[in-house]
Amino acid sequence: xxxxxxxxxxxxxxxxxxxxxxxxxxxxxxxxxxxxxxxxxxxxxxxxxxxxxxxxxxxxxxxxxxxxxxxxxxxxxxxxxxxxxxxxxxxxxxxxxxxxxxxxxxxxxxxxxxxxxxxxxxxxxxxxxxxxxxxxxxxxxxxxxxxxxxxxxxxxxxxxxxxxxxxxxxxxxxxxxxxxxxxxxxxxxxxxxxxxxxxxxxxxxxxxxxxxxxxxxxxxxxxxxxxxxxxxxxxxxxxxxxxxxxxxxxxxxxxxxxxxxxxxxxxxxxxxxxxxxxxxxxxxxxxxxxxxxxxxxxxxxxxxxxxxxxxxxxxxxxxxxxxxxxxxxxxxxxxxxxxxxxxxxxxxxxxxxxxxxxxxxxxxxxxxxxxxxxxxxxxxxxxxxxxxxxxxxxxxxxxxxxxxxxxxxx
Amino acid sequence: xxxxxxxxxxxxxxxxxxxxxxxxxxxxxxxxxxxxxxxxxxxxxxxxxxxxxxxxxxxxxxxxxxxxxxxxxxxxxxxxxxxxxxxxxxxxxxxxxxxxxxxxxxxxxxxxxxxxxxxxxxxxxxxxxxxxxxxxxxxxxxxxxxxxxxxxxxxxxxxxxxxxxxxxxxxxxxxxxxxxxxxxxxxxxxxxxxxxxxxxxxxxxxxxxxxxxxxxxxxxxxxxxxxxxxxxxxxxxxxxxxxxxxxxxxxxxxxxxxxxxxxxxxxxxxxxxxxxxxxxxxxxxxxxxxxxxxxxxxxxxxxxxxxxxxxxxxxxxxxxxxxxxxxxxxxxxxxxxxxxxxxxxxxxxxxxxxxxxxxxxxxxxxxxxxxxxxx
Numbered sequence: 001x002x003x004x005x006x007x008x009x010x011x012x013x014x015x016x017x018x019x020x021x022x023x024x025x026x027x028x029x030x031x032x033x034x035x036x037x038x039x040x041x042x043x044x045x046x047x048x049x050x051x052x053x054x055x056x057x058x059x060x061x062x063x064x065x066x067x068x069x070x071x072x073x074x075x076x077x078x079x080x081x082x083x084x085x086x087x088x089x090x091x092x093x094x095x096x097x098x099x100x101x102x103x104x105x106x107x108x109x110x111x112x113x114x115x116x117x118x119x120x121x122x123x124x125x126x127x128x129x130x131x132x133x134x135x136x137x138x139x140x141x142x143x144x145x146x147x148x149x150x151x152x153x154x155x156x157x158x159x160x161x162x163x164x165x166x167x168x169x170x171x172x173x174x175x176x177x178x179x180x181x182x183x184x185x186x187x188x189x190x191x192x193x194x195x196x197x198x199x200x201x202x203x204x205x206x207x208x209x210x211x212x213x214x215x216x217x218x219x220x221x222x223x224x225x226x227x228x229x230x231x232x233x234x235x236x237x238x239x240x241x242x243x244x245x246x247x248x249x250x251x252x253x254x255x256x257x258x259x260x261x262x263x264x265x266x267x268x269x270x271x272x273x274x275x276x277x278x279x280x281x282x283x284x285x286x287x288x289x290x291x292x293x294x295x296x297x298x299x300x301x302x303x304x305x306x307x308x309x310x311x312x313x314x315x316x317x318x319x320x321x322x323x324x325x326x327x328x329x330x331x332x333x334x335x336x337x338x339x340x341x342x343x344x345x346x347x348x349x350x351x352x353x354x355x356x357x358x359x360x361x362x363x364x365x366x367x368x369x370x371x372x373x374x375x376x377x378x379x380x381x382x383x384x385x386x387x388x389x390x391x392x393x394x395x396x397x398x399x400x401x402x403x404x405x406x407x408x409x410x
Numbered sequence: 411x412x413x414x415x416x417x418x419x420x421x422x423x424x425x426x427x428x429x430x431x432x433x434x435x436x437x438x439x440x441x442x443x444x445x446x447x448x449x450x451x452x453x454x455x456x457x458x459x460x461x462x463x464x465x466x467x468x469x470x471x472x473x474x475x476x477x478x479x480x481x482x483x484x485x486x487x488x489x490x491x492x493x494x495x496x497x498x499x500x501x502x503x504x505x506x507x508x509x510x511x512x513x514x515x516x517x518x519x520x521x522x523x524x525x526x527x528x529x530x531x532x533x534x535x536x537x538x539x540x541x542x543x544x545x546x547x548x549x550x551x552x553x554x555x556x557x558x559x560x561x562x563x564x565x566x567x568x569x570x571x572x573x574x575x576x577x578x579x580x581x582x583x584x585x586x587x588x589x590x591x592x593x594x595x596x597x598x599x600x601x602x603x604x605x606x607x608x609x610x611x612x613x614x615x616x617x618x619x620x621x622x623x624x625x626x627x628x629x630x631x632x633x634x635x636x637x638x639x640x641x642x643x644x645x646x647x648x649x650x651x652x653x654x655x656x657x658x659x660x661x662x663x664x665x666x667x668x669x670x671x672x673x674x675x676x677x678x679x680x681x682x683x684x685x686x687x688x689x690x691x692x693x694x695x696x697x698x699x700x701x702x703x704x705x706x707x708x709x710x711x712x713x714x715x716x717x718x719x720x721x722x723x724x725x726x727x728x729x730x731x732x733x734x735x736x737x738x739x740x741x742x743x744x745x746x747x748x749x750x751x752x753x754x755x756x757x758x759x760x761x762x763x764x765x766x767x768x769x770x771x772x773x774x775x776x777x778x779x780x781x782x783x784x785x
Contacts, residue, residue, distance in 0.1 A: 095436055103498035159517075161434065163446050166501050231766075277769040279437045338450050338499045404442075406517060 026065070030056060034293045048154045048392050050296045055389075057300020066301040072370075073363050077298055081363075084295035085149060085356050086249050086263040087242075087288045089176070092148045093267020094278060096173040100166075106337035107167070111174045114329035114351070115144050118175075119182070121325040122318050129317055131379075134190055138376055139314075141186050142362060142383070143322045145179035146172045147355035147391060148264075149295060154395045159406030163339065164346035164398060171347070173264065176357055180260045183361050184208055187368060212252070212261035219248040219262065220269030232280040241280065242287060260360055299356050299388055304381040311378025312386075319354075319383055326351045342402060349398035353391020358384050413618040413630075416554035416611060419644030420475070422672055422735070425548035426482055426664050427472040428653050429463055430493070430779075431510050433503045438772035440467035440513045440541070443502045444521060450496040457485045460493065464526055465518040465541045469493075469504075475550070479665035479737040486657040494780045503776035506660075507754070508543055508578025508592030508652030511768040515539045515582075536599065542592040543653040545575060547664045548645035549671050554611030556675065561605055561637050561646045562682050563674040564667070565690060568636055568650055569697035569706055570724065573717050574744060575651035575663055576701050577754035580768060589701035589755040590652050593694075601627065602634040607684040614639070636694075655754045655778045658743065665732075665740035670724065672731040679727070680710065702752050718748065757785065 009016065018025075038052030060066055073081070101108040122143040126136035151172050155165050184205040191201040222244050230237040245263065252262045270278060304311065327348035334344040362380045366373035373380075399405055434441040444466045451460050458473040471489050476482040497504050518538045520530045530537040551557035576589035588594070596602055608614045621627040630641065636650040648667055654660050673679065680686075686709040696704030702718040725741050732738045751757040761771045777783035 097435055097501060100498075100501040104501070161442055163443065163500060166434075170501075275773065276765075277436065277438050277767070277773055279767075279769060338446070338496075340446070340449060343446075 030060065030297055031290065031293065033059070034297055038293070042157075048157055048396055050150065050153050050157075051389060051392050053293050053296035054300035054392070057297040058303050060297065060301040061303040061305055066303060066305070072366060078363065080291060080294050081298050081356060081360060082249055082253070082259045083246060084288075084291035085360060086245050086259065087291060088149045088152050088295075088356075089260065089263040090245060090267040092152050092169060092173050093264045093269075094271045095152075095169050096268055096271060098268065098272050100170065104337050106333055107170065110329060110333040110337055111171050113333055114171065114326045115175045115178045117325040117329045118144050118322050121321045125317055125321040126314070126379075129314055131314070134193070134372065135376055135379075137186055137189075138365065138372070139318055139379055139383075141179060141182045142358050142380055143318060143354070144182060145176040145354075145357050145361075146326070146351040147353040147357055147388075148172045148176055149292075149356045150353035150388070150392050151350060151395055153292065153296075154392055155399065158396065158399060160399045160404045161406065162402060162404035164343050164350060164402040165404055167337075167339065167343070167347050168350040168395075168398075171351060173268070175351075176260065176264060179357070179361065180258055181209070183365065184258070187365070190369060190372065208256070208258050209261070211255055211257040213265060215248060215251060215255075215257060216262045216265035217269050219244060219266035220273070223266070223270055224274055227278055227280075232278065238280055258364075260357060295356055296388075299359050299384065302359055302381055303385040304378060307378035308382050308385070311380075311382040314379045315382035315386055318379065319352075319387055323348070323352055346398040346402035346404075349394045349401075352387060352394045354384050354387035355391065413611075413615045414641045416551075416557065416639075416641045417644035419550035419552075421550050421552045421556075421675070422668055423550035424476040424478070424482055424664050424668055425473055425643065425645065426476065426486065426660060427470060427546040427548075428486075428506070428657075428660055429468055429470045429543040429545075430504050430506065430653065431543055432467045432469060432497070433505060433510070433772055433776065435501055435503050438503070438769040438776070440510050440518070441502050442466040442519055443500055444469045446500055447493070447496055447502070450499060451492065454492045454496070456489045456492050458489055460489070462521045462523065462526075464521060464529065464537055466521045467510075467513075467518065468521075468541060468543065476664070478668065478735050479661055479740045482664050483658065483661035486661055490657050490779070490781075503773070503780075505772060505775040505779045506543065506577060506653040506655040507758070507772075507775055508576070508590055509581050509595075510541065510543075511580035511758075511771060512583040513541065515541055533599070536595075539595050539598070542578070542595050544592065544596075544649060545651040545653050545660055545663065547648045547651065547667050548640060548643055549648070549667060550643075550645050554614075554639070554641070555609065557639055557644075557646050558605075558609050558611065558614060559682065560671055560675060561639065562607065562609065562686070563680065564637055564646070564648065564671065565604060566680065566686060566709060567670055567724070568648075568690070569693040569704065569717055570670075570721050571648060571651050571663065571667065572694065572697035573702045573704060574666070574721065574748070574753060575654050575659070576698070577652040577655055577758065579755040579759055580762075580771075583768060585759070585762075588699050589753060590698045592652050593650070593698050596634060599634045601632055603636070604687065604690065605633075605635050605637065605639070607682075607687065609682065652754075655757070655775050656781075657779075659747065659754070662740035662743045665735070665737035666725075666744060669728040669732045669735060669737055669741070672735060673728045676731070685709070701755060702748060721748065751785075 034053045034056045037056055038049035041047045041052040042049045119140045123136050123140035126139050151168055188201045188205045226240055248262055252259050330348045331344045432441050432443045444462050447469055461470045463470050473485040515538045518541050520526050551560055572590055578590050578592040579585055581591045606617050638647045640647045689707040689709050693706055704717045705714050706717045706720045707714055732741050758771055761774055
């Protein structure tokens with residue numbers, strides 16, 4: 001039957017070429033599946049849509065096309081990841097008023113405490129379970145940030161507002177900053193350890209920090225100028241913003257600066273150097289929305305199907321230590337910063353997700369120290385896999401229990 | 411249910427209640443932070459009180475008993491400073507204004523107390539729409555009959571109070587054309603309007619008995635009149651003002667009411683008649699819609715003049731009472747405000763002209779409230 005059909009095809013001069021459009025087909029199927037499952041999960045289970053997106057990613061991983069399958073993230077996928085994360089991090093940074101740290105200094109203390117405690121606890125836990133010092137340190141560094149992507153997305157999807165939401169945004173932005181700084185320092189330390197030129201080892205992270213900071217300033221300034229002149233709520237203006245962020249991202253990759261620090265610091269720069277409120281559509285409109293869907297699919301597809309057996313237990317231990325450390329810090333210091341007990345529970349829960357940021361940090365590690373990263377892959381990817389889904393549920397649970405979900409869903 | 415007895419109070423003392431909006435500091439929309447703010451304020455010692463209001467983005471502050479303008483201003487300053495400090499700890503802002511320029515009433519949540527839930531059940535969407543912010547001024551009276559006489563005397567000046575305090579030109583993101591759009595929400599309630607024209611407490615008791623017998627009313631709190639007697643304090647309560655954008659104006663308005671009350675109770679310049687109320691709703695509408703440029707119809711002569719004229723004339727007439735009550739500073743302040751912006755609604759419109767962003771207008775309102783921006 002098939003032979004006859006193929007014969008007919010060649011006779012009629014019809015050419016059906018699956019191989020040329022495989023990528024496009026795959027992409028479209030992923031987007032459709034993501035949107036459907038996301039909507040289904042939202043409507044019938046009341047869960048965030050990103051859970052649906054992650055499940056699609058899981059499906060992709062199980063079918064063998066996952067990001068972890070080939071051992072390295074293909075550049076196209078990495079680009080989508082970076083761009084989507086840039087949008088989310090920029091939006092997050094633009095929501096963080098550093099002045100609040102001045103009027104409420106215990107918040108800064110809480111932030112430093114939870115990050116340091118997380119690093120220390122996870123490091124000790126990993127050493128106890130048999131990892132060597134550099135690996136334990138690397139896992140500890142990856143554990144410091146709380147995924148701004150998951151937090152920002154769940155909070156905005158459910159129209160969350162209140163103290164828990166504010167505090168989690170602040171703490172997440174800060175611990176992402178600390179985490180990225182720490183990871184660069186870790187790399188420098190690894191290099192020194194391996195006997196590299198000490199000057200180079202020190203200058204490299206400095207170059208990344210200073211360069212990222214300057215580019216972030218330029219991007220922030222650019223957005224401010226645009227926003228001053230155009231109404232950001234209209235489509236054309238958001239297109240311009242999207243273009244600026246993409247340009248900044250391209251420059252970041254060209255010069256080897258941090259794709260995480262630049263958008264986050266640019267958002268912070270925008271919010272904290274001008275008093276005027278900035279209002280724009282979520283994720284800069286539809287284009288951003290698609291990118292965000294892809295982000296969660298990609299991270300979901302990083303599920304290490306084989307590595308889970310090897311790294312799963314370590315990952316569980318690391319995540320448990322991480323949750324304990326963050327909760328302890330938040331609870332002990334919460335009262336001083338004007339937080340109620342119930343809000344303390346909420347904030348602790350909401351700080352648990354681990355997602356794209358950790359994946360990008362891991363990918364950066366892989367880029368420069370491939371062998372070391374390969375050792376780390378089972379633990380790191382398992383941790384991300386576990387906490388991505390659980391984390392999204394935890395954030396929703398936290399916001400719900402704190403009573404911060406909107407009366408009317410947007 | 412019988413009407414409670416009218417408590418004794420010092421005549422011409424004041425009490426000021428202000429309802430404030432709690433906003434987030436990102437897009438300056440309303441923020442449901444009143445429970446957190448109340449929790450933090452619980453640890454502070456202030457001369458008055460802070461209480462929750464119908465929805466959880468509103469908070470009400472009240473002073474203690476004030477002798478006059480300076481006392482009111484100092485109490486308000488103390489409470490304001492404590493509130494702003496707590497708000498900063500929570501990364502929220504506080505501002506005045508009769509309405510929030512762009513909040514969506516359907517997003518509001520009722521504050522969790524039995525009374526508010528009962529009101530929400532009864533009044534439906536009106537209760538969420540009641541996310542409006544007003545100033546209530548209590549004036550002490552020597553006795554219940556004097557209170558009712560003062561109530562009816564002050565009714566003639568309601569348009570003054572509205573025009574001077576008006577600060578709600580924007581509703582749901584649009585310019586309503588009104589100076590005080592807030593009062594349109596108040597008038598939607600079935601028991602709004604004015605007290606019946608009785609001048610003795612006994613007659614009022616008869617009226618109250620009839621209302622409670624029909625089951626329409628359970629207590630004085632169910633009346634949403636523009637001026638309402640408050641027997642438990644021994645005061646009458648002027649409820650018609652929008653929350654001004656600064657505590658200076660709030661104190662000055664309270665002092666103005668005090669001076670007019672002094673004039674009315676000491677000199678009785680106008681004999682009271684039921685017919686005075688014939689022009690009441692017209693004058694009130696003109697004040698809400700046009701502010702100081704509205705038309706004021708004299709209830710006695712039927713003469714039309716601008717509200718601004720009548721206000722300035724009144725300020726002249728009460729000048730010596732103001733000096734006696736040490737409130738002449740308040741009158742000076744109100745006169746200069748009248749000359750410069752007219753009222754806060756006009757100022758808000760001017761800011762919007764310049765900035766084209768209502769969130770920025772709210773931000774500047776927060777700065778004016780905290781005293782960081784003086785115009």
